[in-house]
Amino acid sequence: MISPSEEGEGNSKRKWSLQDFEIGKPLGKGKFGRVYLAREVKSKYIVALKIIFKEQLEKYRIHHQLRREMEIQTSLRHPNILRLYGWFHDSERIFLILEYAYGGELYNELRKHGHFSEEQAATYIASLTTALAYCHEKHVIHRDIKPENLLLDHEGRLKIADFGWSVQSRSKRHTMCGTLDYLAPEMVENKAHDYAVDNWTLGILCYEFLYGAPPFESESQSDTFKRIMKVDLSFPSSPNVSMEARNLISRLLVKDSSKRLSLQKIMEHPWIIKNANPTGTCKK
């Protein structure tokens, strides 16, 4: 079966419309739209159709952001990045034709189990690392990697979704964005930042995957802020978390962004080598 994109390159040759799809059950609701399971009539290919109301985009003045998100996501081809096959619109709505992630949000898995095993956590971190290396090669910094933006396919393979906050750039950035818990010190302080912000986030996620909560979580935003700035990191005693895992986390949560472990070094780290499943799949 061919995917909608293989019929024509992106949106340039193939013009999609609502008639090309049978709409199925709702998959979820976001801030700006709803997502439905859908099937392309001709190929019977299953996709997720995200519907965004133009009125909402105008109200929140995010049409430029969405356009950027769509352009970035259509240009990326990686097994751990959710495909955006194309888009179309009518007078009121914009429709995004997305790869369907059968396993839903990684966040739900994490909440259901409390934390992941070392094998699962390492597999997700390795998947994220290869996907980010690919993004960085293309000069894309994601900047909003958090469990809610990570989906799972039918084999438990991680897919990065939601490029709303990502930027395509060769220079250091200054914009403030994202949820505080996952932000690197240079972003909290609004200093210039570069690709190493994603490496910090990998450290945060690795901690959260293994312990069930992000490391600097606090009662208030200002306390989280202070803890990030101090890199106030502690490891609760847990029989499930090895010394090697803690070593990797400590080498990513480093204030000086130039001293953080590189993506290549993450892939060579003993904890990843020992625990990550090379197929990238995780059976529950």
Ligand SMILES: Nc1ncnc2c1ncn2[C@@H]1O[C@H](COP(=O)(O)OP(=O)(O)OP(=O)(O)O)[C@@H](O)[C@H]1O
């Ligand atoms: N491609 C997909 N495959 C399966 N489920 C999806 C897919 N995309 C979204 N979903 C589900 O639909 C829900 C809403 O997605 P959506 O992207 O609109 O919300 P969001 O991630 O909260 O983003 P935003 O904050 O930008 O609105 C998600 O929580 C997810 O469970």
